[in-house]
Amino acid sequence: MADQPRLLEGLDPEQRQAVIAPRGPVCVLAGAGTGKTRTITHRIAYLVQRGLVAPQQVLAVTFTARAAGEMRSRLRALGAAGVQAQTFHAAAFRQLRYFWPRVHDTPMWQLTDNKFRLVVQAANKVGLSTEKEDVRDLAGEIEWAKASLVGPEQYPAAAAAAGRDVPVPPEQLSKAFAAYEQLKNRAQALDFDDLLLHIAAILEDQPDVAEEFRSRYRSFVVDEYQDVNPLQQRVLDAWLGNRDDLTVVGDANQTIYSFAGASPKWLIGFPRRFPEATVVRLERDYRSTPQVVALANQVIGAARERPAGTRLKLVGQRPDGPQPDFAEHEDETQEAEAVARGIAQLAKRGVPLSEIAVLFRVNAQSEVYEKALADAEIPYQVRGGERFFARAEVRQAMAALRTAVARDDGAQDLPATVRDVLREVGLTDEPPSGGAARERWESLIALVELAEELVETVPEADLARYVAELDARADSQHPPTVEGVTLASLHAAKGLEWDAVFLVGLVEGTLPIQHADTDAAIEEERRLLYVGVTRAREHLRLSWALSRAGSRRFRRRSRFLHGLVPDDHPAALPSRAKQREQLPRPSKPVKPRCRICGAPLVNTMDVKLGRCADCPSDVDEDLLTQLKAWRSERARQLKVPAYVVFTDATLTAIAEQRPTDESALVGISGIGASKVQKFGSDVLALVQGERPDMR
Template sequence: MTSRFENKPFGVSSGKVPRAEIAAPGGREPNRPGGDRGERDAAYFRLLEQSGIRLNPAQAAAVRCTDGPLLTLAGAGSGKTSTLVCRTGYLLDVCGVDPSGILLLTFSSKAAAEMRERIAGLPGIDAYAAGRIQARTFHSFCLWLLFSQGMQKEIFGDTRRQHIQLQQLMRELSLQDAYPPENLLALLSSYKVNLMTADDLPDKSDTDRQMKRILLRYEAWKEETGRIDFDDVLTGAHALLKQRPELLDRLRRRFTHLMIDEFQDTNLLQYEVVKMIAAPRNNLMVVGDDDQTIYSFNGARSEFILEFEKLYPRARIVTLDINYRSVPSIVGLGNEVIRHNKMRRSKTLRAANGGALLPAYMRPESADDEATAIVDHINREVAAGRRNYGDFAVLYRSSSSNRAVLEQLVIRDIPHIDYGDGRLLYEHWLVKPVLDHMRLSINRRDFDAMPSVLPTLYIARDKGMAHIRQTDEARPKKGPLVHLLTLPGLKEFQLDKIRQRLEVIRSLKGLVPAAAVTQIRQSFYDAYIQAGEHSEQTSHREMLKEMLDELETSAGRFDSIVSFLAFVDDMLLRNQQTAAVKSQAQGNRVALMTIHKSKGLEFPAVFLIGASEGTLPHASALGADSLRDTRVGLEGEASYAEALEEERRLAYVAVTRAKEQLFVSSPAVQRGKKAAVSRFLLSAFGQETAASDAAVRAEYGGRRGGAPDPGRFGKVRADRFGRSGTSSAAEAPVRTQSVPAWLCTSGSCVAWTRIMHSKDMNAAHKPCPLCGSPMRKGRKDVPV
């Protein structure tokens, strides 16, 4: 393995480095009169040119198309915002449209504000006219509509408050901590944006019925207390337009021209609102890129772009295919990554800029090696004066993948900004109980570590801690958790669970940290996370499993629980100090974010990390046809195909964020398991992946055409849990994980032993039990 950067991905020996065609210079739109608008048209483009704005022919065509439906396919970095802004000015200046008759909808307040500012800065557009244009987010527009009709309900949009309320309702229904609140809200939202309600939720299983009961109670509570959340803003506006034809008619007369930015992110509910207002004129311009549809979990649908002409047979289609952002090699790589998707509109981007820099690829041994190499490179570039910290962004598929890089940045005191929740892996609600069990193994009187342990025993925190403290005050114990055995109201099986847990905690002390995490997971924690029917496979469950795997990987670097916990505490303190000076502006700081967060942004230099099978594409996509929470209405083959294509779109979005330099890293071992280079990179160089599609799907849980397997938290871990999970070699390849081990140094001996205890890790020497030769410390791949 190597941590050097190469010009091709690991394993690619042949094949040309992809490069995009460079758009011919002088391809900008000449300022000649256009169509029947004559000199007014030409004068407008001359004014744009005088203010420094020159549009290419495709952009100008989109600007000039003002009547009827228009689909503008805007490839990455192709100047869609300039096109939208200039078209708005064209409507005002050339077509004489009333500013109040233009409705421009987008998805973020920042984008809407930028639109308004740039429109106001156009030549010939005064501030008063620009101020009358409705440039809003979907939610802002729908909220404006509701308030204009006398709605007085409170907006209940704070996520933390929503979670607290759902937890309270679950306690009232005797379902305390049964389901993560974020899961419940995501489920409810997926139904609402698809024009359904909580009443339409399934009720086939006990799990279905419990979740439906909670969410119906949540909906009733909001109604009783006069509150609505952000999804209700959309559903309320939609219902209002359906119920009030006279109101809809007024809006139709007012808004003669509609423009939708980031159309690929539109969900069914938003699209229905737009279609209602646009009819019957249908002067509707939508701007988007089906290759950047990456929010299906929020209801976004690429078919809205793919099937636009079916709804609007008169629609014109304009493709913006010149990338003004990136050098040819980055544009070319993006083209080669995305062209393998079948469900897309065919387009190949050209590059407007020159540049000889090529994307660089790395095959580190692990995520920690990856992080060290990346941060070393950033430091060298900054020290040499070639880059600033703010030039760099680190992108990754899922939030837990930033653990190693974030640790390196914190340890080395390098300025950075985490665009996630700002928390380390060790602060996550899922991880904290595991760490606290380890803390109790070292100090059984650590009262701060006890509260997170109690829910895993199905004991309420407040009630359990009050009993422990009160009882221990009268009869102190070396391990105060033992007082739970006298907690009133417990059944015998609960008492057995407490005794077993006390034994688990005692058994951890002599283990190395990675083995301790494994022991906790095997003994009870994995089963607790997916207890009973709650174990139905969902992408959320896959994310939780991924976090625990990452914790094991992190712990594997340390030889004792004491040293591991000391490291964790130091990281928590450092991160807390860093968080105290955080702001939302990047400034001169390295940016860390998921690929989803990065859409719409650009950076001089981008690191795409974790570009390996199982991470990108993600395991949740490779096993999509056995996941319960894939997109509403999709199952089996459709779910798998769509999930895999969305993963490829994520890779495309990540690649096209880079302007000058792109670095792609594919660790050979991800979370203790061997991982091949991402198929998306190999296919971009014309190389087929080694594993067959059927084998990969079997490995990650896909069952061709079959129903979900509700008892499987992760087939690859079935043996570890001590449960039946029979999977023959014919059904799936054996997966392995890397573990610390003593390896015989004799060339003729194959003996090795796994390191499980601190005393083995601390030992300097060990004779081979077979041949007596010295053994060395290393790692060994073993079946999971």
């Protein structure tokens, strides 16, 4: 058992105040990076060590299994093994399994493993679409209703009052909701929300069960309290009864899940509910440099209304670091390429790739960054979502586009042709209001924009050329899953941190998102940016692009950046667009051409090889074999995947072109100065038939 002095070592005054607060209501308002998990685990261990509560009498709940597991590990290390640290649903499931047979005199109903099928049946029963995305949206609304303690009959009024973007008429959704509940009950099945509903009802309606439960658990801790929804709060109230031994920890400035029913009102209102509560504010930020912290304070400080529980002002505790950087780009491709270059520079300075993240608002934004990183041979992983070309709607769209190639007569311009084909798989002129349908639409419209981008480079491009380009991109963007740069949405990044963070695509219509049309929705978008900024420990770059491709259309940078960009920064100048118009237009870059037939090269793989795919290859097979063997050995020495050294396409290009000096080597696509410095002498030795020095 850890002793009291050790439990208090290394705590700042505010953390110490929270740890030693007496039993009873305690509210810890903990800003980003202020050590909230350390504080609450030390508090639990302190109460246990002093004998104020037994470990088995403490129930700590949080929102992810990962966070619960981390809490259990810390508590064991602090001598408080035996404390129950679980998610709301896991705790409710455990309690329900124990009490259900006594209350209902039957075995507990099964937790359904196929909720989607039941929602499909309910939708079909009331005449709604059973397309996958429509069913996902329907399921999402049912989950919101149950989390908000709204039944089928109350749904239309509740949805209107909450300003929900309902995917179908509310009355029809209400009927589908009722049908879903009937089908589920008939099958004697439970969904995850039922776990919470049933345990709350049992504790509320069965005094003997409630008494037994409350004799077992006497002290409660809730992490991320700003994210509780009405159903979870009802369960917490049922656990507590008329007791007040409750510690809550949260940050209202990080409330980003209101679309799922989460509300910070219980965190903000905690002192009113418990007037005698101990309230502690943690504002010392141990995660980020003072420069990052200052920017975070600026972002959240610009909010229109800030209730008392949200007025935390972080104070950086780390040594000084670089100032956050801002960058404006002509188009998204340039933005992505600049991010890839920035990542390469950080890696060269010793920042591990696993400590670098690229964060964006919507998953459809990932494609251009996947391509830029793949082209730069920088390994990456997509967190909380599939790679762009692995998404179901993208695979379906590409299948439709391949089929359409046979009937394409070139009569229409390419973007119009692509748009017409994608209408067959669900693309609409106007975006859906939100949910899965909106995500699908964003992926499809990204394919149209890729067609527009290709036409700007190759005006004569037809559908066949476009599909070939998509295939090449798909091939290049599927490296093996390795430890690398993280690509993630801002929502998926919650609770994580990295040494370096690139916040990208910061334009109006994306952040804030286009369908954020109320003051409350706009402020939640601001909190998303705040979450993104506070993920960075040291290096932070914020960027935006004025157009999707070239000068096709102009965008405006996010309103949240106003006042953040330093006045002397080039990106702060309001007249940049006008200045660009007055400057002479730069000449277009020379397009790469086939070294055999002289035709322009567009396809990524063709550019790497320096020739058209149809032109004959003069590859030196023996040299290619030696290059691959050399690459395997170098990758083993460096402990990286082989493609990080050179891709197969680059090795093939070397074996075809057989460069004899460094200038010729740099002329091969995919080989930059850093690659020449690392591997140039080895490659040139192999080309000349010599054995490279592998030491």
